[in-house]
Amino acid sequence: xxxxxxxxxxxxxxxxxxxxxxxxxxxxxxxxxxxxxxxxxxxxxxxxxxxxxxxxxxxxxxxxxxxxxxxxxxxxxxxxxxxxxxxxxxxxxxxxxxxxxxxxxxxxxxxxxxxxxxxxxxxxxxxxxxxxxxxxxxxxxxxxxxxxxxxxxxxxxxxxxxxxxxxxxxxxxxxxxxxxxx
Ligand SMILES: [Ca+2]
Numbered sequence: 001x002x003x004x005x006x007x008x009x010x011x012x013x014x015x016x017x018x019x020x021x022x023x024x025x026x027x028x029x030x031x032x033x034x035x036x037x038x039x040x041x042x043x044x045x046x047x048x049x050x051x052x053x054x055x056x057x058x059x060x061x062x063x064x065x066x067x068x069x070x071x072x073x074x075x076x077x078x079x080x081x082x083x084x085x086x087x088x089x090x091x092x093x094x095x096x097x098x099x100x101x102x103x104x105x106x107x108x109x110x111x112x113x114x115x116x117x118x119x120x121x122x123x124x125x126x127x128x129x130x131x132x133x134x135x136x137x138x139x140x141x142x143x144x145x146x147x148x149x150x151x152x153x154x155x156x157x158x159x160x161x162x163x164x165x166x167x168x169x170x171x172x173x174x175x176x177x178x179x180x181x182x
Contacts, residue, residue: 029152031098031181037061037091037156042177045088052077052173059175060089065142066175069108075175077108078162082170085162091177093154096124100150101180102132103143104158108173111140115172117161118144122153129157150181 040061048054052069054076064074078085093099107114117136121129133148140163156179162172 119159
């Protein structure tokens, strides 16, 4: 009788540890809807060019896509002239989350200032980065979407390549990065 009671108690403890039945714990592998990058902190590998700076380092995840760069405070720019330029923006999702869609809004209303290509990489330690996908932007679209098989990671790297070899495409403007699970 005593043994049976202990067995029942261990079973109850195991159930509490899993926790799903009472909703106390969130399934870390769940597909959470909405923009997982909204309001999240991030780091940039290159400093933007004044006066188009990233005020308070929040414009990439402030939820605002860009209007015209000259009168809009939700984007930041990099003057690269005729040189190639690649910028990493590494977003911290706060915890490892599942996602399968990334969107980059670039250009700040000038199509020649859009990203030429977006490489998406993922990491759980900000040391080892796993390439996820690459999307090119021959049409100079302001919104660049990347879809891929879902993965689970805490850090998402937007590796953005500037346009070169075109007329007056001497700046790259970045406005917003989104991460979604659909
Ligand atoms: Ca923004």
